[in-house]
Amino acid sequence: xxxTAPTTPRQQPLLQVLDLRVRYPVNDSLGFWPKxxxxxxxxxxxxxxYAGETLGVVGESGCGKSSLAKALMxxxxxxxxxxxxxxxxxxxxxxxxWGAVRRDVQMVFQDPLSSLDPRLNVLKIISEPLxxxxxxxxxEQRKAAVIETLIKVGLEESVLYRYPHELSxxxxxxxxxxRAIILRPKVILCDEPVSALDVSIQAQIIQLLRQLQRxxxxxxxxxxxxxxxxxxxxxxxxxxxxxxxxxLGHKDRLFKEPAHPYTQALLDAVPKADPRKERHKSYxxxxxxxxxxxxxxxxxxxxxxxNRADAQCALQEPSFKASExxxxxxxxxxxxx
Amino acid sequence: MACATRWTRRTAEVSTHSSLLEVKNxxxxxxxxxxxxxxxxxxxxxxRQGETLGVVGESGSGKSQTMLAxxxxxxxxxRAEGQVLFKGDNILxxxxxxxxxxRGPRLAMVFQDPMTSLNPxxxxxxxxxEVLQTHQNASRGQARAAALxxxxxxxxxxxxxxxxxxxxxxxxxxRQRIMIAMALLSQPDVLIADEPTTALDVTVQAQIVALLRQLQQxxxxxxxxVTHDLGLVASLSDQVMVMxxxxxxxxxxxxxxxxxxxxxxxxxxxxxxxxxxHADDALLAIPGxxxxxxxxxxxxxxxxxxxxxxNDCQHPAPLRLVTDGxxxxxxxxxxxxAPA
Amino acid sequence: MPSSTPAAxxxxxxxxxxxxxxxxxxxxxxxxxxxxxxTALCVIGPWLLPHAYDSTDWDALKLAPSLNHSHxxxxxxxxxxxxxRCLVGGRISLMVGILTTLTSIAxxxxxxxxxxxxxxxxxxxxxxxxxxxYAVPYLLIAILLVTVLGRDFYLVVLAITAFSWMDTARLVRxxxxxxxxxxxxxxxxxxxxxxxxxxFEHIVPNLMGLVLVYATVTVPSVILTxxxxxxxxxxxxxxxxxxxxxxxxxxxxxxxxxxxLILPALMLSLTLYSFNYLGDGLRDALDxxxx
Numbered sequence: 001x002x003x004t005a006p007t008t009p010r011q012q013p014l015l016q017v018l019d020l021r022v023r024y025p026v027n028d029s030l031g032f033w034p035k036x037x038x039x040x041x042x043x044x045x046x047x048x049x050y051a052g053e054t055l056g057v058v059g060e061s062g063c064g065k066s067s068l069a070k071a072l073m074x075x076x077x078x079x080x081x082x083x084x085x086x087x088x089x090x091x092x093x094x095x096x097x098w099g100a101v102r103r104d105v106q107m108v109f110q111d112p113l114s115s116l117d118p119r120l121n122v123l124k125i126i127s128e129p130l131x132x133x134x135x136x137x138x139x140e141q142r143k144a145a146v147i148e149t150l151i152k153v154g155l156e157e158s159v160l161y162r163y164p165h166e167l168s169x170x171x172x173x174x175x176x177x178x179r180a181i182i183l184r185p186k187v188i189l190c191d192e193p194v195s196a197l198d199v200s201i202q203a204q205i206i207q208l209l210r211q212l213q214r215x216x217x218x219x220x221x222x223x224x225x226x227x228x229x230x231x232x233x234x235x236x237x238x239x240x241x242x243x244x245x246x247x248l249g250h251k252d253r254l255f256k257e258p259a260h261p262y263t264q265a266l267l268d269a270v271p272k273a274d275p276r277k278e279r280h281k282s283y284x285x286x287x288x289x290x291x292x293x294x295x296x297x298x299x300x301x302x303x304x305x306x307n308r309a310d311a312q313c314a315l316q317e318p319s320f321k322a323s324e325x326x327x328x329x330x331x332x333x334x335x336x337x
Numbered sequence: 338m339a340c341a342t343r344w345t346r347r348t349a350e351v352s353t354h355s356s357l358l359e360v361k362n363x364x365x366x367x368x369x370x371x372x373x374x375x376x377x378x379x380x381x382x383x384x385r386q387g388e389t390l391g392v393v394g395e396s397g398s399g400k401s402q403t404m405l406a407x408x409x410x411x412x413x414x415x416r417a418e419g420q421v422l423f424k425g426d427n428i429l430x431x432x433x434x435x436x437x438x439x440r441g442p443r444l445a446m447v448f449q450d451p452m453t454s455l456n457p458x459x460x461x462x463x464x465x466x467e468v469l470q471t472h473q474n475a476s477r478g479q480a481r482a483a484a485l486x487x488x489x490x491x492x493x494x495x496x497x498x499x500x501x502x503x504x505x506x507x508x509x510x511x512r513q514r515i516m517i518a519m520a521l522l523s524q525p526d527v528l529i530a531d532e533p534t535t536a537l538d539v540t541v542q543a544q545i546v547a548l549l550r551q552l553q554q555x556x557x558x559x560x561x562x563v564t565h566d567l568g569l570v571a572s573l574s575d576q577v578m579v580m581x582x583x584x585x586x587x588x589x590x591x592x593x594x595x596x597x598x599x600x601x602x603x604x605x606x607x608x609x610x611x612x613x614x615h616a617d618d619a620l621l622a623i624p625g626x627x628x629x630x631x632x633x634x635x636x637x638x639x640x641x642x643x644x645x646x647x648n649d650c651q652h653p654a655p656l657r658l659v660t661d662g663x664x665x666x667x668x669x670x671x672x673x674x675a676p677a
Numbered sequence: 678m679p680s681s682t683p684a685a686x687x688x689x690x691x692x693x694x695x696x697x698x699x700x701x702x703x704x705x706x707x708x709x710x711x712x713x714x715x716t717a718l719c720v721i722g723p724w725l726l727p728h729a730y731d732s733t734d735w736d737a738l739k740l741a742p743s744l745n746h747s748h749x750x751x752x753x754x755x756x757x758x759x760x761x762r763c764l765v766g767g768r769i770s771l772m773v774g775i776l777t778t779l780t781s782i783a784x785x786x787x788x789x790x791x792x793x794x795x796x797x798x799x800x801x802x803x804x805x806x807x808x809x810x811y812a813v814p815y816l817l818i819a820i821l822l823v824t825v826l827g828r829d830f831y832l833v834v835l836a837i838t839a840f841s842w843m844d845t846a847r848l849v850r851x852x853x854x855x856x857x858x859x860x861x862x863x864x865x866x867x868x869x870x871x872x873x874x875x876x877f878e879h880i881v882p883n884l885m886g887l888v889l890v891y892a893t894v895t896v897p898s899v900i901l902t903x904x905x906x907x908x909x910x911x912x913x914x915x916x917x918x919x920x921x922x923x924x925x926x927x928x929x930x931x932x933x934x935x936x937x938l939i940l941p942a943l944m945l946s947l948t949l950y951s952f953n954y955l956g957d958g959l960r961d962a963l964d965x966x967x968x
Binding site: 268270 | 508509510540565571574591592606613626627
């Protein structure tokens with residue numbers, strides 16, 4: 001059940017993004033006078049998404065991965081020099097005109113219980129995309145489609161008339177996934193889909209997503225703070241920090257030989273379920289806390305915590321070097337050459 | 338505020354003295370409109386000085402209720418039975434006045450969400466000195482000095498500025514460090530940490546863990562770490578207790594839990610939780626879901642999801658000792674041979 | 678694919694759960710029963726009683742209440758039976774209360790949900806209008822309206838509606854703004870559901886619990902307002918009566934025929950009390966924290 005090998009980059013990408021920026025106005029007033037500052041949640045990200053692959057996006061709090069997902073879905077406004085979904089140029093197009101994309105790009109949310117309307121039963125929740133995009137269907141046809149989708153996500157027909165609060169977290173997340181796949185989209189963006197679930201249920205949902213990807217030839221963007229989960233489901237992985245892309249590469253290479261010091265720090269920080277190894281572990285921890293996204297460091301955003309940083313890192317932001325084997329933004333990468 | 342720590346190796350000496358904290362046959366019941374529910378069943382363990390106990394479990398396992406029962410922090414509709422012996426004296430269900438002499442100064446607790454544990458309206462200095470002034474009758478000056486010293490020990494840069502700030506001005510990691518500082522001010526014998534790093538980023542978690550280890554070495558504090566993260570347990574614990582459905586499933590030294598697993602649930606957990614060191618194919622999902630307190634299966638709580646369950650499992654398995662183990666290794670399963 | 682579903686149970690929609698919780702609240706259920714009885718009495722009673730509300734019984738002027746004669750609650754100075762007048766007055770008061778509440782809630786929900794969901798300039802504008810309405814002295818305007826246009830039943834309803842919709846609007850706006858941030862609303866937007874559909878299918882149904890509670894508390898306040906207007910002599914026209922009118926008239930007879938004040942006032946108070954208890958009970962039953 002290994003994720004199948006990713007398609008070669010020569011293929012036409014489903015999504016092309018260049019220099020994507022997301023800004024939020026934030027109320028920063030201390031006293032009476034209102035003062036609004038701009039929070040740059042995403043600072044110029046560029047990448048392509050290819051058919052049939054799973055792109056994992058990993059990072060800690062404040063890295064902007066959720067904002068990235070919402071911007072790609074067109075839920076929040078963003079600026080970019082290029083944003084193309086399925087060859088449709090949506091660069092800087094206002095969100096109301098994104099309509100056609102909504103059929104082919106769906107989203108699965110983090111909290112299974114709050115992403116479902118508590119006043120609607122399962123049938124109504126899962127059939128909502130059908131009612132929105134295919135109004136010509138009869139109620140019978142919709143019900144049949146919903147039942148078919150329920151079986152696909154491993155639920156039984158008996159949950160059809162139940163309400164979210166009667167079901168467990170794992171079941172609710174399956175319903176969220178069912179709602180996302182019923183229109184047979186091409187791409188699904190998963191925003192921390194297993195983080196709110198019990199550990200013994202996480203594996204079930206991960207297996208489900210992999211299975212659906214194979215069966216329906218889906219492309220997934222999988223966002224998580226949990227490196228282990230990302231490792232199990234992704235083909236390529238993007239590492240983000242304070243709104244900037246630190247590294248992007250094939251999963252095997254990135255986890256074995258990361259190019260960016262931050263990626264290495266993340267991998268080191270995850271405790272392994274192996275007491276002997278943990279006891280004899282020896283490495284330097286990152287110093288300090290993650291800076292606030294309102295006040296990011298100058299130059300390379302990671303330089304305040306990096307033990308390889310020097311004067312250049314504090315002054316100049318490194319540009320993204322893309323190559324066949326590894327793509328990273330660092331003045332002092334961990335490459336052997 | 339930087340906090341750079343070199344990762345310290347585990348060389349803490351575990352005292353060979355008699356146990357500092359001993360829990361015997363703890364049971365916790367809740368009165369609800371739907372009837373009486375049992376959150377913890379027949380739980381026992383002992384903790385020596387300088388030792389770390391990792392308590393692993395998912396939701397509904399009863400791990401948090403156990404800690405709350407020990408600290409006397411259960412909800413009004415809950416009832417605890419059994420014995421919690423701290424240095425030989427039973428502190429379970431003690432009246433508040435007597436309990437307060439132990440709880441806080443000798444037995445400290447750190448919770449998951451530091452934001453709700455800290456008073457947003459008081460400055461840090463006030464919250465920290467209050468602890469010492471109440472419990473140790475310290476004067477304001479003495480308390481201040483001790484608190485400053487603790488902050489320095491935790492490598493919190495600029496402790497004076499920290500003193501004068503409010504909780505919301507800090508990041509999650511900082512707040513958790515402050516909480517730990519507050520818990521350690523009176524140099525407790527036992528520190529109970531209930532999911533202390535779940536809400537934190539992984540790099541910050543690593544710092545907190547290093548901090549706990551360092552403090553344990555310096556003060557010989559015993560730690561009870563409650564978590565669902567097996568990696569965290571592996572990096573900190575001497576002994577590990579695995580809970581499910583209110584019962585103890587397996588209880589052994591850390592090495593035995595990970596390398597000589599006996600209980601099917603522990604094995605299933607090790608195989609199903611995604612880990613970096615796993616190969617991709619090795620993820621085996623456990624079918625079903627954790628039981629709710631209202632629908633607890635008769636017999637072994639894990640039986641509905643266990644691949645090895647049979648008719649015997651309708652009756653709960655008693656904890657039995659592994660006979661070929663070096664140290665005390667208990668597990669509750671009818672199938673005594675090691676799972677494949 | 679393994680996934681155990683809970684044992685088959687009857688459908689448990691959030692409304693059904695709330696109903697079950699409500700039934701456990703004895704005070705609320707009693708209040709509901711009382712209100713239903715009062716309403717039934719007011720509607721059916723006048724047909725069952727021997728006296729008409731406007732007919733004068735020349736033999737029984739200012740008669741004290743007693744069970745010995747046919748005027749169980751006594752009569753007023755014009756010989757009109759008080760019981761029948763209380764019931765007929767109850768019809769009017771309750772009708773004004775319920776009708777006004779319905780219209781003011783409807784207006785408040787639409788206004789508040791629109792302002793809360795759209796936000797920005799539209800929200801600011803709509804809420805400033807609400808603020809202006811608050812600043813207007815309603816009693817003065819009501820008096821003006823009634824004096825100029827006459828004392829018509831529907832005019833009274835209109836006048837009171839005009840000044841009671843703002844509370845609902847503010848409440849609904851606040852709730853809408855917090856509902857807007859919920860993940861299921863975001864999910865609907867991500868799906869491409871249009872804004873009007875989101876407001877009507879997701880936001881308003883999740884508000885209705887709160888609005889229902891608010892409505893049960895608005896009814897007594899409206900009835901009271903109508904009573905005040907009637908007390909000032911600006912409410913319902915003679916010979917039609919309402920509780921307010923009866924209290925107004927009864928107050929003038931306090932020293933000689935105290936029952937003319939006490940009995941209608943008692944009826945009004947008990948009804949208002951019951952509405953409030955009902956509202957409390959509904960709020961507790963619908964409280965999502967209980968789930």
